Amino acid sequence: MVYHSEVIGSLLRPPYLHQARQQLEAGAISAAEFKAIEDRAVDEAIALQEEAGIEVITDGEQRRYAFFGHLIEALDGFDKYGGWAIPFRDESGEELVMRRPVVVDRLRWRRNMCSEEWVYLRARKKHAGKVTMISAQQAAAYYDPEKSKGAYPTLDAYLADIVDISRREVEELIRLGCTYIQIDAPQYAALLDPQIREGYRQRGNDPEKLIDRCIELDNAIIDGHPGITFGIHICRGNNQSKFYASGDYGPIARIFQKTHFQRFLLEYDDERSGGFEPLRYMPEDRFVVLGLVTTKKPQLESRDELRRRIEEATRYIPLERLALSPQCGFASTIEGNRLSLEDQRRKLELVASVAHEVWG
Template sequence: MTARKAQAPFRYDIVGSFLRPQALKEKRAAFAKGEIDAQALRSAEDEAIRKLVAQEKAVGLRAVTDGELRRRYWHLDFLAALEGVTEVSAEHWSVAFKGAQPKAATVKITGKIDFGKHPFLDDFRFVQEAAGGALVKFTIPSPSMLHLICCVRATDYAPIPQYEDEDQLFHDIAIAYQHAIRAFYDAGCRYLQLDDTSWGEFCDAGKRKAYAERGFDLDIIAKKYVEMINLALEAKPADMVITMHICRGNFRSTWFSSGGYEPVAETLFGGCQVDGFFLEYDSERAGGFEPLRFIQNQQVVLGLVTSKAPELENEEDVIARIREAAQYVPLDHLCLSPQCGFSSTEEGNLLTEEDQWAKLRLIRRIAERVWEDA
């Protein structure tokens, strides 16, 4: 019998977030009303995460996550807890989803950026304990997201004196992420994922045009982002896997970007030194597989199964698409996952908990048919 793939990402893997259980949603609502305190809410989160980890193990996942069950948003909770960053309210999101809109909030750079006593370290330690020896995958927003949100999407950005030289800002974000990588590693993390929607925006023709009209050269920014991420990755120990998930928006089964990877493929796939890419490929909005020709030695996790809808994909169709992608990346360097998480914000996508587990069982079945080491 062929040995199972030893290193993450695995032949059947996940992006990270899971639907919040109804009981946890009720506790969060009670906390918002002042009916329970923060400790009571955290205890409810602990219970939900322990149950989730058991379910992840039962479905056969090789790496488990906390489902991001403690978070309101996939990105802002982490970014707002960085030193030099402040969360602020917003009248509306700077990106428009094709349907319902999440509760608007954003962050601003208000001081020197760094990673200090960050609450996500305790969150990681808890899920590590709950995993009982299983590998834990932990997700945080990519370094790109802080710059994108504060300096590109925002129409009122004015740099603080410390960051009038934008290269200093890029440098400090990278060093903050170096500190984060080392801190998570010291806490026991060996599988970290950087979640990033900037590349989805940079692939979108309409957004490229709009940003150009505001004076942004996205090709230059893309190169700066890769340089920043690579500088952050210099802190990665050899026995730690760091991947990147590229997303086009995921709120209540809606999206905000479309377009194939070609505009960023050479810069990103050819230059970014992550160990693997989780790529959205569940609809025509992601384009074809041709941009994968720029992949170097990274693993590519094909998001061919949607997390946005409950209907199960046809196994033969998914296998055919994997074979098509293998024309550009060797089959041994490919894996399979949902195109995104099931709940990038606390509201969650429009499917049930049983639907999400059925999706993962489907992904496992397909992977075991395609790869001997699944």
């Protein structure tokens, strides 16, 4: 089946879900009561996407505190907020700092990462569905040479466990009937941004070797599953309408050729993303989902401009191998981006309607 419209993953959390999570943490409601409220939020997320006309939907990541929450909350061994901080910024120069998790003990399986999300979505969706997971390279950001060395003496030892755990999760999702799994890999943005690449070099890390290593890790997780669609999402950071990297896909374009993903969901909503030229490296059997609609700002894109940019991309990829999506999730972290639920609805409807006009 060919799909020409989809979301990336997360949707804004409704206010009542924020309140319920606070009540759960305060002991004011039970876990069972919270689950009923969480289910309601997922039901509404599914209905929103289907009513908008989106072809491939998610559960909106309503059960996660962040896009990586499935990993952190399913395994013992992480300090949830003890990792190194990463600065996000916007065009005005406003910044915020997000504390990352850090691994401090050997990872121990507590529960499946995504099975609850998929089984619930599977039972309620009318359209095609997918599950999102983070890449091993993203999980690598949660290793600190000092704080983690008691659990894992090397980064490679930690990543070996991450790959094993991720492969088991993929196998379980497939057993449960999931046929489309998306790997979120925003850490690739650190390897396309010229300033961040130079920072790697100054710390003794060769960005080119890191790219090859990340490709190897990605393939290790997804290989050996014929008939399953694997997508990879690459953006330049997304946290409360802020980003952390800029630059086109040129420096990492070999991931198009050397990874085994069938769909590449790419951020293309503004000048920070560069042009479509790196898409010329895309093999002829791959599909590109153009993230042309921003989730960071409430302003609605021009329908004609979206059609023009899709046409521009056909200089490098045939129209039948293109699709349309937002450039990232609406709420990669639980706080969400700076737009309203109504803004979100209008953007999803725009994605679906333009896709219908272009591809039928």
